[in-house]
Each structure stands twice: as structure tokens, then as C-alpha cells.
Amino acid sequence: MTVAIAILPIAFAFLAGWTAKVTGILKPEHWAGIELLSFRVLIPAILINSIANADLSSDRIGSLAGALVCMVFIAGLLGLSVRLILPVEKLSAASLSTMFQTTTRWNAFISLSAAELLGGPEVLLLIAVGMSVLIPLINVGNILVLAWLCGQATGPRRVLKTVLTNPLVIGCAIGLSINAAPFDLPVPISETLDIIGRAALGIGLLVVGAGISWQRLRRVTAPVMIGAILRPFAIPLVFLGLASLFALSPTETLAGILVAAVPAASNGYVVARTMGGDTELYADILVFQTLFSIAAIPIYASFVT
Template identity: 40%
Template structure:
């Protein structure tokens, strides 16, 4: 277990460094906004394009791996939506339910990518980017559909769909898939540039995650928060583990899939909650709790899979 913790420790330290930099004011709020945009629009897309372009995307090699995560996220979402039938709106309003749904079905690849890279090197990065290529469009679509149903009349569906279509991560996934399926080689200088750019995404992303962490939000805890954290850290990865055994996934694919579904929710869900009428503060509190729990849950999953 100590060896596993030492694998994760450098990543935790990067998150902590981001928090220290933010709290001491070494970088202003505007600087962090610029770093987040750089990571979201340039660094991560470069990593996605190169990894997908060089990966084996055949149904035989990736089909069950992707299906495992799609099923896990779908079950996590359904379990949360069932609360609408089980509880009256006085106990759980649609704004709160919509944020809980987002919190259990979204994931922050900025966290998963460096973990996989630390564990498996380039193979880990490729495995996670394959997940991103298929999950990012799927997750955005099911979230828009669910939130449109719960919060109807508070936003423009077409405006949100346009935002999804212009998402740099989705565009990068499409480009990577086009290069892969079309067997189009990337020129060596461009490939090296993409590799260097993508490498920078791993550290910058974790620093931004740390900068966005808010300790004060951990003083709030109720059953809604516990539900969203438990689904992420326990239910979804356990489901992936059993599905992976049924599908015969390799240990690396199984662990990467478990990490993906257990990864804390994406920060862009907070913005979507605000824009669409959800409970943005509840979403932010859940995100911070998921980050803390992941520090302990990730090493446990890694230890289990590594025997």
C-alpha cells in the first residue's frame, strides 16, 4: 500500500501546490482563468489528438472497455434519477437533483490523465484518451437531456448544443478519430509538438484543480452530498470491476475504467448548473468532497488491482 501511495503522492503534491499558489496570491484569479483556458483549449486537445491518432481504436480492442464505462455512468445516472420518483420535491428539488446527476455522471480528465500516466506511462495516457473520445460526447448529451427535462424553460437547448459542438475536447476527439480511421500520419515535427504540448497539460491541469479547491465547502455535509460521493467513489468503480471481469478486460483497462468513473466531477458542470438553473453551490460542495475522497479511494483501487 505504501508503494501505491507513493505513486499517487506526486499528483497530490501538485494539487496542494496549486492550492498554496492560489491562497498566497502568487497568481491572481485572472491568471488562473488564463491557465484553465490554456489547458482546456490547447494543452488537453493536443494530448487527445495525438493519443487517439496513435491508438488502436478497433471495436475488438476498445469496444468492451468503452462499453464498461458507458454502462457504469448510465447506471450511476439512473440510480440518481430514481430519487425523483422516491422523494417528494419538498425533500429534493429539481435544481438539487440536476446538480447531483451532473456530479455522478461527469468526470475531470485533468485528474485521471496524470494518474494513468504515472501508473502506466504512454499506454495509460492512450487508454484514458480513448475513454475521453467516446465518453465526452455521451456525457454531455445525457446531461443536457436530463437537465432539459428537469429545468425546462430556463435555457436555450440549441445554444447549449452549439456550445457542446464547439467544445475543444470534442473537436480534438473528432480530429484524432479522423486521423486514426483515415490512417493519416502526423508529420514528425507536428507529432513532437503535440507530444510536448500534451505533456504540459498533466501538471497544469492538476495545479488548476488545486487552485479551485475550497476547504470551507467541506463544512457542509448532507445526504445529497454523501449520495453523490458514494456513487462516484464506491458504486460506479465496483460496477466497473464486475463488468470488466465479465467482459474479460485486461488489468490496465480495468483499473483505468475504474479510475475514470471514480474521478471527481468536472468543473465545467458548475458553470452549466449556473446557466441552466441548477444548484451550483451544491455542485461545488460535492466536487470538493469528491476530490478529498479520491485521495483515499484511488490508492485503494490501485492496490486492489495490483494485488
């Protein structure tokens, strides 16, 4: 019940975005501007602030970070391997990029909420470590895959240009540069970035909700079900295996489960919209992942608590 309560506001935010769209409170042209604002300003702000203030020392990162990185790498391979099951007629390149995004991205805000309820401050700290390691890796990796699958050209120069000029990659680079600098980010600047970045979560959820079509959800397709099952059910199994391999403690394992079993991050929807991914598939998968996570998190958490 506590996990359901933590996830319920996400579902309500989806509903609010959908309501705003179907009632005409916001017109389609307005949503396009909101998506662009989120992609170019809000998400980069939260990336800069979270990475700049993260503790990236090797003794802090440790084995948990290694297990999480391996998990994301395997998750990406699983997402792309759906092509072996579904031909291009049923899963376009844009849809395959969405499968990759919804398998590798994770909603850190739900993880932190669940950690506070299920594990306490120590698990919260470990998830913060996971954020500092995975945020740059996942964002750069997803931009690369989207540039490769959805770009108008597939040459290395075109892909490199797309990656280097992407606001998310630039945000990660700025955050890492500040983190490595011999000074801390000034408090007024950090607080400004925090204020701007906090808007990314709410707006991202509203945008995803606006992309939901109940008619599509009633016609569940194979890509939707595969994407919905991979994230909350298959990826945690992968992490449990890695936890044993890396000899993680029960607390570290719980933190990893709370990273693996939550739905994908809503900001991937905005990235897909901007870079040519399949946004309809992203929205549909995210709805089902959110519902499935309510069951998956307590199940897997019971294995290590």
C-alpha cells in the same frame, strides 16, 4: 504503499494550487485565464494526439472495450440517479452535472502510474486501449449532459450547437479523423501536441487545488460524500460484474479496475467552470476521491492478482 506513492504527487499538486491562490501569487482574474487556456488549447491538444495515435482496430479493442463502455454508461446513470435521493434544494442542476462528471470521468495518468507498479507493460497497453475508446465517449457525453443541465436553453438546437462548438468535442473529432486517415500524424506535429497536452495535467491539478476550501471540506455534505464514494468504491464493483459477464482475463480485469477505482480527471473542473457546472462541489469531491482511491485500488486489485 506503492499506490499511495503514485497518487501522492496529485495531492501535492492540489496543495500547490491552493497555496498559489491563498498567498496571492496568482490573483482570481489570472486563474480565469488559466482555466480558459486549458479548456480551449491544452485539453484539446492532448485529446487530438492521444486519439490520433490510438489503435482502434476491433481485434485490439475487444471485450475489454465493451466492458469499459458499459461501465461508463452505468456510471453515468448512477451519477444522474442521485437526483432520486437528493431533491433540487440539496442538489441543483449544476451540482447534478458535477455528480455526473465526477462519476464518469477518470484520471488516466493515475491509472497508468498504478498499472506500471501493479501490472506491468501488458496492463499499461490495455489501459491505453481503454483511453482510446473512452476519451471521445466520455468527453462528448459530459458536454451533452452539461449542455442539457446547465445551458440557458434546453432545446435540441441549442444543445447541438453547444456540443458542436465545444473545443473538447472538436478535439475528439479531429483526433478521430486523423486516426481514420490513410497517413500518420507527422512527427513534429505529434510532438508539438504532446508538449502542449502534457501541460494540461499539471495545470488542471493546480486549478482544482485553487478551488479547494478547507472550510467547506470540514462541512462535508451529502453530495460530496455520495460523489466521493461512487467513483472509487461503487464503480469498481460494477466493473467486476461486467468483467464476469464479458469473460475478461485477470489481466484485462485488473486494467479495468485501474480505470474504475481512480479519481475523476481534473479537466472536468475546467469544463464545469466554463459551462456552468458546480466547481466547488467538483473540487471537494475530487479531494476525497483521491484519498479514498489510495485504499480502493489495492483492495480491488487484490481480487484479481
